[in-house]
Amino acid sequence: MSTMNKASALAAAGLKYGYHASSPIVNGLNMQVSPGEWLGIVGPNGSGKSTVLRMLARLVSPQGGMVTMEGKDMAFMDTKAIARQMTMLTQTQESSLDITVRELVRRGRNPHLKWYEECRGKHEEVVDWALQVTSMSELQNRSLLELSGGERQRAWLAMCMAQTPRILLLDEPTTYLDIAHQLELMELIRELNREQGITVVMVLHDLNQAARYCDRIIAMKQGAIVREGTPTDVFRVEFFREVFGIEAKVYHDDGVPVYLPCGIVQQKPTAAAAAI
Numbered sequence: 001m002s003t004m005n006k007a008s009a010l011a012a013a014g015l016k017y018g019y020h021a022s023s024p025i026v027n028g029l030n031m032q033v034s035p036g037e038w039l040g041i042v043g044p045n046g047s048g049k050s051t052v053l054r055m056l057a058r059l060v061s062p063q064g065g066m067v068t069m070e071g072k073d074m075a076f077m078d079t080k081a082i083a084r085q086m087t088m089l090t091q092t093q094e095s096s097l098d099i100t101v102r103e104l105v106r107r108g109r110n111p112h113l114k115w116y117e118e119c120r121g122k123h124e125e126v127v128d129w130a131l132q133v134t135s136m137s138e139l140q141n142r143s144l145l146e147l148s149g150g151e152r153q154r155a156w157l158a159m160c161m162a163q164t165p166r167i168l169l170l171d172e173p174t175t176y177l178d179i180a181h182q183l184e185l186m187e188l189i190r191e192l193n194r195e196q197g198i199t200v201v202m203v204l205h206d207l208n209q210a211a212r213y214c215d216r217i218i219a220m221k222q223g224a225i226v227r228e229g230t231p232t233d234v235f236r237v238e239f240f241r242e243v244f245g246i247e248a249k250v251y252h253d254d255g256v257p258v259y260l261p262c263g264i265v266q267q268k269p270t271a272a273a274a275a276i
């Protein structure tokens with residue numbers, strides 16, 4: 001078992017993945033996440049963000065390279081041991097599950113229960129806490145089928161919280177949420193990150209939210225990391241032009257970069273095109 005990257009909560013070395021042998025999506029990616037850090041992964045559609053996150057969570061196995069959690073090669077770790085340390089909220093969840101919110105949240109305790117143990121006593125207290133911090137207590141007896149997309153997303157987040165993870169991976173967690181619930185979720189994660197030291201890795205499309213909340217940003221394009229640094233280092237006019245192909249104005253609010261998209265970068269016509 002490897003003991004690489006002991007200081008990192010998570011680290012990836014030489015990660016490779018492709019859905020078709022001829023065209024790798026991710027080809028030799030290296031990254032590391034420090035304990036207690038909030039890392040944001042950004043990039044255009046199809047740049048490989050979710051694929052990388054799924055490899056970090058061991059939902060898919062890398063076709064090359066390795067992922068280590070606190071220095072241990074995750075390929076050799078027990079699934080339950082991983083689930084006690086790390087959880088991932090995916091972009092979309094199964095929507096046909098006819099169980100109550102509370103039953104779903106109880107599932108988050110499974111990695112902490114012995115095979116003969118039921119979710120009782122202190123485990124039920126954790127379930128209550130998870131429901132409370134995600135504002136789901138009032139909806140706990142409702143079936144998942146009777147929830148809106150945003151409520152369902154919060155129910156799944158409550159399940160992740162009940163797992164009491166040290167590392168939280170989130171793939172576009174705010175997609176279905178209205179702006180108030182988006183901010184509520186980001187503030188909750190900030191609290192978990194700052195007060196409990198939970199390491200957060202989040203894929204985000206809202207770059208202004210990424211700038212406001214993340215300690216560090218990794219920007220991906222075509223399966224590779226093209227920029228890395230603090231939000232101020234990364235979110236510059238050239239970044240928006242080169243990575244997203246847009247013209248943007250960048251302001252600063254209390255030291256946090258805020259961007260305003262102004263238009264698509266116009267491709268200069270080539271001489272050949274002009275001659276037509």
Ligand SMILES: Nc1ncnc2c1ncn2[C@@H]1O[C@H](COP(=O)(O)OP(=O)(O)OP(=O)(O)O)[C@@H](O)[C@H]1O
Pocket residue numbers: 019025043044045046047048049050051052
């Ligand atoms: N199951 C699959 N089979 C084949 N190709 C896939 C599959 N899943 C993803 N891909 C392709 O892999 C590439 C990377 O996808 P991925 O979902 O990792 O990107 P992403 O950066 O998370 O995108 P988005 O911002 O749109 O969510 C895309 O070109 C996508 O079409």
